[in-house]
Amino acid sequence: MGMLRSVNGVHAERLLKEKDGKYRVFLFGATWCGACQETTIQLGIASKQFDEVGFHKIDIDKNEELTDKYIDDAVPLTVIIKNGRKIKAVEGYDDADEWIKWIEGVVGG
Numbered sequence: 001m002g003m004l005r006s007v008n009g010v011h012a013e014r015l016l017k018e019k020d021g022k023y024r025v026f027l028f029g030a031t032w033c034g035a036c037q038e039t040t041i042q043l044g045i046a047s048k049q050f051d052e053v054g055f056h057k058i059d060i061d062k063n064e065e066l067t068d069k070y071i072d073d074a075v076p077l078t079v080i081i082k083n084g085r086k087i088k089a090v091e092g093y094d095d096a097d098e099w100i101k102w103i104e105g106v107v108g109g
Helices: 009-017 034-047 064-068 096-107
Strands: 023-029 054-059 077-082 085-091
Touching: 009 023, 009 054, 009 064, 023 034, 023 096, 034 054, 034 096, 077 096, 085 096
Parallel strands: 023 054
Antiparallel strands: 023 077, 077 085
16 A cells, blocks of 8 residues: 555544455554654555555544553554454654564564
8 A cells, every 4th residue: 555544534444444354553542642643654665565464554543432442551563453353562762674573473474
């Protein structure tokens, strides 16, 4: 897909629960969070390597109820979901190459 798409509300919740066999990467972040903004850029770069994976960004300040279900401690939080199940999650920032390795480790190359 090649980019991070912002999703909110019902649309975000539907994508998080989707049971279509596709992997989806979700970045939970905030506009006031510098590491979240940099992670958005780096995940956007990494997303270009994965045609069959959806990449989405959820603003925690606009989706408080939804994010309470996924965030335990800190942002940025990046989560890989498949068939409505959290497969893997990581807190913090990394560069595009490291995100590619992390995602490949879950979804394959």
